[in-house]
Amino acid sequence: MECAAKGRGSPCSPGPPSRRCGSCGAIAYCSQAHQMLHWNDHKEECSRLQQQMSRADALNDFPFTFPTQLPRSAALGSCEQETRCCLLTSIGLHNVGLWKSECSCGPPVASSANSWITANWDLPSMLCPCTEPRKALSSCLVDWKDYYQWRCLPFHSPVALLLHWPLTVYHCFQVSGVQSLNADVSNKLHIHYLGPDKELSQLAVFRELQALIPRVQLHIELIGPAVPQFRDGETVRLCNYVCCSDTSCSCRASCTDSDAVTPNSRSSTVLLKLHKGFYHDRYRDIIKDSRPHLIVAPNAGIAAYSSWLPTIEVIKEMGIPAIFTDFCEEAALLAERCIGTVTGRPLRFPVQVNPFRQPMMVDDSPLCVPCYSNCFLFGI
Known part of the structure; x- marks a missing residue:
């Protein structure tokens, strides 16, 4: 974090x-002189940021027992990379498989394009959703506690750190109400997913969407400048759940019978397609084969x-429901x-807290406000 008045007055x-x-308490300065220098710019936003800071405890109210942030005394002076590395190390998942891109010391997306195909949860079966749910959903999930109880997971399981991607898509689907507006959603659901980055190394976790939105063919187009050029046009069919680390688990047998990711499987119900570039440059070609019901x-x-x-x-001209998320309320x-x-x-969808935000605080924001991946959502 830098001084809010950096570049003004004295060094x-x-x-x-x-x-x-x-x-x-949301703005930091290197000295009293710089704080006074910045006041005219800060005074209008101060009360607004104060309200956001007052919600910090509520935003960190998770049911989990694994650590989601370092004690403040340990975190002071630490950079975002160090904090996340320490947290992942504390649960034995630092720089491992699908978890590698959760900190800055992990490989870049482009160099690890296919590593997620063979990666597993690196967790025992009791700690991860590696097979079909024991029972179908009878009502909408409203938060992480709901999801963990439905999936029969203990609250010390850290899988929410990766599953916030598909759970956020699921929540956007519920909030948007597209299912009640489109009769054809009962057969196929087309989602345009804009600006993928870190999740390009974690695509396998999107298989969980089939458990969350069952009996529907899911087609997700991922479009953004972070998609590597050599992956432009790549199609991925997710056939099985991400495996656990137990060699005797039934999820291993399903992976042996059919690859976790296959290019031409007709039985797959979650299909992903990657497109490099900005949506406004690519959408005309994409909607020829996949007109969206929802944009996320x-x-x-x-x-x-x-x-x-x-x-x-x-998006305004298309008239398609679009829901965005961001790290913090500001x-x-x-x-x-x-x-x-x-x-x-x-x-159309006012700013609101995402109950399926990632439960690990992000510390590289220019502000000290509560900050989590996919923390707030809003849309048109």
């Missing part, structure tokens, strides 16, 4: 900024990237303003 004092705004854009950063403006224009509120300048209308 910043060496070391991480340790002086916080006394009112909101995780951790979008709409206010940070001007490239979102033409994409929002396209980013979501700034995104709401940006979307309003394009659509001229209020959000």
Whole structure:
């Protein structure tokens, strides 16, 4: 984290900024002089950030017993990479299989394109969803506690750290109400998934969507600039759940009978297709074969990237429900303003907490506000 007044007046004092705004606590400074220099810019946002900081405990209210953040005394002065590495190390999953991309010391997406195909949970069967659910869903899942109880998982299982991707898609599907608006969703569900990045190394976990949205053919088009050029147009059919580490588990037999990922399997019910580029440049070709029922854009950063403006224009013209997520409430509120300048209308889905946000705090935000992957959602 940098001093909020960096680049103004005198050079910043060496070391991480340790002086916080006394009112909101969300902004850090290297010195009192820089804090005073920045006040005219900060005073309008201070009360808003103070409200966001007051919700920190509620946002960290998870049912899990595995560590989701280091004690504050240990985390002070640590960079985001060090914090996440320490947390993953504490549960024995640092730099392992599907978990590698959960910290900055993991391999880049492009160099690990296919490593997730043979990777497993690296957890015993009792700690991961490696087979079909014991019972079908009788009602919508409302939070992680609901999901873990349905999947018969103990709360010390860390799988939520990866499953927040498909669970967020599931929640967006429920929030959008597209199933009640489109009769054909009972057979096929087409989702356009914008801006994939880290999850490109964790695609196998999206197989869980078949348990969450059963008896529906799921077609998910993943479109974004982070897709490597050599993966542009790649089609992935997810046939089996991610395996556990138990060699005697029944999930091993299913993987032996049919590959976890096959290019031409007709029995697959979750199909992913990758496209490199911005949505507003690629959508015309994509909708020829896959017109979406729903658009999902995780951790979008709409206010940070001007490239979102033409994409929002396209979504507005298409009239398709689109739900975005972001790391913190401030980013979501700034995104709401940006979307309003394009659509001229209020959000159809107001800014709200995602109950399936990743339960590991992100510490590399320029602000000290509560920050989690897929933390808040909103949409048009």
